[in-house]
Amino acid sequence: MASELKNLSVFSTDHLPDISHRQFAIVVAEWNAEVTEALFSGAYQTLINYGAKAENIVRGNVPGSFELSLGAQWFAQRAEIDAVIALGCVIQGETKHNDYINHAVAQGLTNVGLQTGKPVIFGVLTPNNQQQALDRAGGVHGNKGDEAAMTAIKMLGLQQQVYSL
């Protein structure tokens, strides 16, 4: 996997925006809960570490990753929410269900971001097996939740830059 070459918890942190008054929604899929709970912990802690207030972070659960898009849309449509982070883990199985789910979620989250004009972050692991997932949920390759939260922060910074041109 490409992310073997990268630690998901190591990123540049130059020129990050002030997020102390920004509101975040984190949507978490319940499938593969051991992994997605670890992704949530990473995302939540990264937001806090870089200045978000606990009272400005709301969490919502969805049954599986397929439902992340609609869950994200409901949050993104709320005026007070500035960014949505969608977390899931779709492990390759004996059927091609993973391909269908992954494509649907990637497309769905893209659409929500474009329709609402808010950062909607794809924090979905798509590993071949459970070990690869754990390696990217706080294991040897870092935590995709950390990376997803930092992506939300950086996109808010870009949005601020563009809108103050």
Ligand code: RBF
């Ligand atoms: N949801 C996930 O988040 N991760 C998975 O690995 C996953 N595997 C699935 C495998 C099959 C065969 C099916 C039918 C569903 C799977 N789902 C998975 C659930 C899916 O995202 C969605 O919640 C359900 O299909 C809704 O009924």
